[in-house]
Amino acid sequence: MAPIGMFDSGIGGLTVARAVARRLPHERLVYFGDTAHLPYGEKSAAAIQAYSVKICDLLLRQGCKLIMIPCNSASAAAYELVREYVGSKARVLNVIDPIVAHLGRAYAGRRVGLIGTRQTVNSNIYKKKVDELDAGIELVSLATPLLVPMIEEGFFQNAISDDIIAAYLGSPALAGIDALVLACTHYPLIKEQIARYYAGQVAVLDASDVVAADAEAYLRAHGLLAPPPDDPATAPAHHFYVSDFTRSFEASTQLFFGHEVQLEHYPLWE
Numbered sequence: 001m002a003p004i005g006m007f008d009s010g011i012g013g014l015t016v017a018r019a020v021a022r023r024l025p026h027e028r029l030v031y032f033g034d035t036a037h038l039p040y041g042e043k044s045a046a047a048i049q050a051y052s053v054k055i056c057d058l059l060l061r062q063g064c065k066l067i068m069i070p071c072n073s074a075s076a077a078a079y080e081l082v083r084e085y086v087g088s089k090a091r092v093l094n095v096i097d098p099i100v101a102h103l104g105r106a107y108a109g110r111r112v113g114l115i116g117t118r119q120t121v122n123s124n125i126y127k128k129k130v131d132e133l134d135a136g137i138e139l140v141s142l143a144t145p146l147l148v149p150m151i152e153e154g155f156f157q158n159a160i161s162d163d164i165i166a167a168y169l170g171s172p173a174l175a176g177i178d179a180l181v182l183a184c185t186h187y188p189l190i191k192e193q194i195a196r197y198y199a200g201q202v203a204v205l206d207a208s209d210v211v212a213a214d215a216e217a218y219l220r221a222h223g224l225l226a227p228p229p230d231d232p233a234t235a236p237a238h239h240f241y242v243s244d245f246t247r248s249f250e251a252s253t254q255l256f257f258g259h260e261v262q263l264e265h266y267p268l269w270e
């Protein structure tokens with residue numbers, strides 16, 4: 001059965017890969033982390049678009065039936081272009097539409113906050129899509145650029161990260177919200193800290209589960225779900241490619257995927 005392709009600026013998208021692998025245990029994943037170009041959150045839309053198209057070529061060559069973009073920054077900057085580029089060869093799913101649909105179902109008439117990279121927040125794409133719903137949702141956003149390097153350096157679940165999180169979430173821009181969207185691959189790792197900050201007063205929405213459910217719904221509706229293997233003990237052979245390999249990237253896969261995975265160096269830019 002054809003695999004599900006995914007691409008991200010690096011290994012942070014493994015939070016979504018993990019949610020997909022848990023929900024759809026028979027699916028084989030081909031993951032590409034563009035570690036040579038991270039962070040996407042600080043790149044121009046034009047640069048992210050160029051990287052994304054080249055990565056999609058690779059995922060199409062691998063025969064992917066579906067291409068997921070777990071990266072919010074790439075979903076914001078390149079989804080429309082990638083969808084046109086890929087055409088009928090595969091379906092492309094971003095992380096933004098399933099979250100917006102969820103907000104429409106659960107938060108009509110409410111004030112909702114969102115945090116993400118500069119690229120995601122400055123693109124204003126969540127607000128445009130939420131406004132199109134016409135559901136009376138007031139979406140307010142804050143770029144929180146310190147959070148990705150903080151998490152990558154292992155600063156979470158400690159006092160320093162509590163202070164940084166509190167400084168961002170205490171911003172007047174996010175006052176009075178009923179829910180907060182974590183619009184970045186890395187933020188599921190600090191979801192508990194954020195929930196603790198709000199002490200149950202604000203719902204904290206982690207995109208990875210919503211996105212995995214969206215992928216399942218799409219595959220089911222199109223008869224594309226992988227069947228269970230003949231031998232139930234056989235696990236699908238996922239591949240995790242990166243455009244630049246370092247041992248520290250590989251060690252960090254533990255953080256995002258729950259256990260360490262072997263990264264294969266695929267130098268797409270040489």
Ligand code: DGL
Nearest residue numbers: 009039040041072073185
């Ligand atoms: N993957 C990016 C995102 O979800 C975060 C890391 C980066 O800036 O590259 O926006």
